Structures are given as structure tokens and as C-alpha cells.
Amino acid sequence: MTDDVRDSAKGFHPASALDFLPAPQLRDLQLRRFQSSLRRAYDCVALYRKRMDERGVKPEDLKSLEDVSRLPFTEKADLRDTYPFGLFASPLREVVRLHASSGTTGKPIVVGYTREDVAVWSSVIVRSFVACGMRPGDIFQNTHGYGLFTGGLGAHYGAEALGVTVVPTSAGNTDRQIMLMKDFGVTAIISTPSYFIHLLERAAEVGVDLKELPLRTGIFGSEPWTEGMRRHIESRTRLKAHDLYGLTEIIGPGVAAECTQQSGLHIFEDHFYPEIVDLKTGEPLADGAEGELVFTTLSKRAMPMIRYRTHDITSFITERCACGRTIRRMHRIGRRSDDMFIVRGVNVYPSQIEAALLAVEGTVPHYQIILTRDKALDQVEVQVEVTPEVFNDRIGTLEDLQAKLGHAIANTLGIRAKVRLVEPHALQRSEGKARRLIDKRSA
Amino acid sequence: MHIQQISVFLENRKGRLAEMTQLLAENKINIRAVSLADMADLGVLRLIVNDPKRCLSVLKANDFAAQATDVFAVELPDRPGALHNVLEVLNANGLNVEYMYASVGKVDTGVVIFKVDPVDEAVAVLRRNGISVLSGDAAPIP
Numbered sequence: 001m002t003d004d005v006r007d008s009a010k011g012f013h014p015a016s017a018l019d020f021l022p023a024p025q026l027r028d029l030q031l032r033r034f035q036s037s038l039r040r041a042y043d044c045v046a047l048y049r050k051r052m053d054e055r056g057v058k059p060e061d062l063k064s065l066e067d068v069s070r071l072p073f074t075e076k077a078d079l080r081d082t083y084p085f086g087l088f089a090s091p092l093r094e095v096v097r098l099h100a101s102s103g104t105t106g107k108p109i110v111v112g113y114t115r116e117d118v119a120v121w122s123s124v125i126v127r128s129f130v131a132c133g134m135r136p137g138d139i140f141q142n143t144h145g146y147g148l149f150t151g152g153l154g155a156h157y158g159a160e161a162l163g164v165t166v167v168p169t170s171a172g173n174t175d176r177q178i179m180l181m182k183d184f185g186v187t188a189i190i191s192t193p194s195y196f197i198h199l200l201e202r203a204a205e206v207g208v209d210l211k212e213l214p215l216r217t218g219i220f221g222s223e224p225w226t227e228g229m230r231r232h233i234e235s236r237t238r239l240k241a242h243d244l245y246g247l248t249e250i251i252g253p254g255v256a257a258e259c260t261q262q263s264g265l266h267i268f269e270d271h272f273y274p275e276i277v278d279l280k281t282g283e284p285l286a287d288g289a290e291g292e293l294v295f296t297t298l299s300k301r302a303m304p305m306i307r308y309r310t311h312d313i314t315s316f317i318t319e320r321c322a323c324g325r326t327i328r329r330m331h332r333i334g335r336r337s338d339d340m341f342i343v344r345g346v347n348v349y350p351s352q353i354e355a356a357l358l359a360v361e362g363t364v365p366h367y368q369i370i371l372t373r374d375k376a377l378d379q380v381e382v383q384v385e386v387t388p389e390v391f392n393d394r395i396g397t398l399e400d401l402q403a404k405l406g407h408a409i410a411n412t413l414g415i416r417a418k419v420r421l422v423e424p425h426a427l428q429r430s431e432g433k434a435r436r437l438i439d440k441r442s443a
Numbered sequence: 444m445h446i447q448q449i450s451v452f453l454e455n456r457k458g459r460l461a462e463m464t465q466l467l468a469e470n471k472i473n474i475r476a477v478s479l480a481d482m483a484d485l486g487v488l489r490l491i492v493n494d495p496k497r498c499l500s501v502l503k504a505n506d507f508a509a510q511a512t513d514v515f516a517v518e519l520p521d522r523p524g525a526l527h528n529v530l531e532v533l534n535a536n537g538l539n540v541e542y543m544y545a546s547v548g549k550v551d552t553g554v555v556i557f558k559v560d561p562v563d564e565a566v567a568v569l570r571r572n573g574i575s576v577l578s579g580d581a582a583p584i585p
Contacts, residue, residue, distance in 0.1 A: 386452050386508045387508065388503065388508045388509065388510070391450075391452050391508035391509070391510060392510075393487060393510060393512045393558075394541070395480045395482060395487055398452075398482070398485065398487070399482060420484050420485075421452075421454075421484070421485050422454050422485075423452060423453070423454050423506070423507065423508060424506045424507070424508050425506045426454065
């Protein structure tokens, strides 16, 4: 943590001080915060109390961070089962914000924030943006959707807290995004990687060369992306592309971020205690081993999370980062252990597609979801087997069926999917079970 | 009695049509008329065969989505206006042709297969107007 390390080209920003805390002090801080957060979760949330009582573990049993593995896990299903506010530890009158993300059964996952939680969230976004090289003076375009999605408002308040000039374009209307980027002299942007690549292509079509604009910092997240996509973006612009990680259940974007070294994501572990556990047994794994990422929130008031299983698969990077930050790094998330997939920043479960198909056909359809990447934009094709029951001699009826299925999927997911009718038994099955998802997107 | 047309759902991919015709050939099913209606990724093959009932069961047993549809066939003399004559009669009686396709008939005639709803009414109207509609009982198409 020498001054010359801190004083990189961009200079040290005081908001990042905790990123450089020496490890023993950081562990001590984590333990104290863990203890008080656990006590509060136990006292205020029935589910946590019940789970811990079942295991015979009390908040005071957490004497060191090694004891964390004695605590029960929390799953996404727990949020669904307690919908909407069952895991809140604060009364609603102290909750100043609600956000939600799509779930498997139509009911969303709901999260709440107290005023303190919003401040913590903004602080980790500030630290993320600073790590990526943003500073006051930047003109920042926020293309994340403003609304229930955590991305838009999360980035917005963090950016204001940092003191950059926010251009809150929200999602969509690509031509206007390009016009404002050019006219306002935007220097930093947050986007899903696939949307940004779409924006790049559109810019070329309307004769705007992003290399001639002052855009220098790109922050990309909310969906998995690859080094190939980073190269694609960086070769067509003058910006550096950084990965930002987060999840609604923990706080939203800002759980971990890449620094300008672009070599793994720093986890803001003074607020989010990370573990890597074995996918099957749930046992903690040694540093460096690949497994499922699990988070406990250390300071969240409205909705503390105890050992939340993210289903994201990664590993800790054991070496110290060249940027000098002491908080741990993880490799970028390449895959997930459950069946959820992310398309253009939207969480999608095969079961949602199934529900949409069922609503149209009235019979159990055999279907398969094929994900591809066309010019870096995610494409969804849903292949549906035509059963003798729904087959009709009239081409018009088949066209209608295709269109209806497409609309049903678009209504459910909010994204367009190409529907392709295929012959009975055309789709691969293994041991009688259809393979629901074929992801061909790896770059 | 009407002619039973067999319609088969086919994906638009290489070799698929040949797989189906092979299946019919192996089962000694004779195709007398054929038409393919196609969209971008799929097609519906419509067949007039010597044994529609067996054809349907062979196809279904081999995982094809197939169904039988009532159509009728008209034998037309090989001269200008012959097809128009039929369509004029149907039109004058408010009957809409959903689709039609042609096959060769005997010397100097052609055979056109019509899908019209309702089929009974269409056949009756045509016969009243002196147009020869082939019976489904006799081998409809030579």
C-alpha cells in the first residue's frame, strides 16, 4: 500500500481507502461486522432463526471466520417462499427503496434497502467506478434501465456520489444514445456488454466513429461476457472495458469490480463476505479452487443475507493485484451451476419459457432453447416440437402458432426470441429428458 | 366420398424429404400427386396416395406429424379457360379455394386437387354445373 502504488495515473481516491486495508485489519473488521449482522438476522428474521436453531447454532457461536461454515445456506427459493418481505430485518417504514428481479415462477425476487443500505450501495459503486478509473469530471452515460432492475438506479446514485456528470439515458433508443454520447462528450459508460456492442454497430451504421469520441471508460456487467468480447469492444473504441459484478439479492451491481489492471474482480469484502464452496457438498474450498460463490452481507440492514448461494462458479485469485488493493479478487464469472441463463442482461429460466409455451398450446410442449451470439448480440431461438395434436395442414395456422409462441415468450421475458417449429422427436433427449438449453455463445 | 389427402410436417433441412419418400417407397405406398407448401424453416408436404389410411399410420409410426384432410380432384381438359371455368363456379357460389395443386391426368387432361371448405358443398356445386369431379372411391388419378 505504498503511495506510489496508490498514485496510479489516475491518482488515489479517498473513497477507495478500504480497498487497501491490510489483511489482518480487514479480517478483524469482517468478523465484527459478521457477528453483529448475524445477531440482527437471528433476532429479526424468522427463517434465519429457525434454520440456525435447527442446526443448534447461535449467533454467539461465531467466534472466528472459520465458524462461518457452521451457518446454514440461503437459497433463491427462500426469497420466493417468503415473497415479498419475509426476509426483511427492518420494518417497512425504515425501507426507503424496493427493487425486484425476475424469478422462476412469475413472482419476482424482492429486495429492500434502508437509507444506510443505499449509502453503502453507493459507496461500493463509487469504489467500483474509481477502480475502473472514473473520476469527478467524467461525463457518465447510464444505459442501464431505471426501474425495478437494480442496475439503473444503483449506478446512478453511485455515480452522483462520486461526483461525475450523470446522463441518465436508461435503456433503449440506441440512436438517441449515440447522439447524446457524441453531443455531450460522454467519457464513461455503463452497459450490458451485448447492448454496447449493438450500440457500436449502430454507431457505425449512422456514421459515428466511437474512436473519435472522448469515451475512455466502459463498465460492463449484468450478464456473463468473455475476453473475446472485451477485445472486440476495445479494438473498436478507445475505452478500457471493465467487468462489474453484482446480484440483486446481495445489493445489486457493486459487489465486485475490475480495476484498471483488468485482471479479476476485487470483491468489496468489507461489506460482502465471500466463500467458495463445493457445488455438491457445500464444504468450503481451499483458496484458488473453483466452486460456487457464496456471499454473506456484513452491513446490510433491511435484508441481511446469510451464506447466499449465488450459483455462480468461480475461484479466488490468490496473488496480490498489481494495483495494490488488498481485498480479494475472483476470476470473472463464466458459468452458473443452475439452469438460469442471462440474455442481454435479463435473467431467464427455461421454466419461464415453458410456461409461456404452455399458455399458448395447452399441451406440454417439447422445446429447446438455443443461445447464439450474432455480431456479439445474444440471440434466443426456441425450438418447439410440432405434435400431431397441434399440427395443421394450413400453413397460415402454423405461422400463427409460431407468432403466438413468439409473443408469449416476449411478454413473459421482455426479450424477443425466434420460434422455430420442428418435427416430433427432433430434439435431443438423454434418458428421456430433453436438454432444455444449448448455449453456443462462448466466444 | 372425398379424396383423403395426407399432409406431413417437415423441417426444412437437407435430406429430410428423401427420408420420408424412402419410408413411403419401402412401404409400397404410391404417390399420385404431391405439393409442398413452405415457410422459411418448415414445410407442409401434401400427398395424394393409393392408400391414405396406411400411409398415415406408417408416417405416425415413424414420428412424423401427419394428418388426413378431405380434398377433391377435378379432371380438366387441356385447353385455355378450363381451370378458370372451375374457379368461376366456386367463386359465384361464395366458395374460397384455400389451396390447389396440379397433377398430370390421362392424355389431353390434367388433374387439379382443390382444398375448399366446405368440401361437400363445393363438389355438389361443381357437379351441378357439369364439371367432372373425380370420385375418391375409384383410383382418383391415373
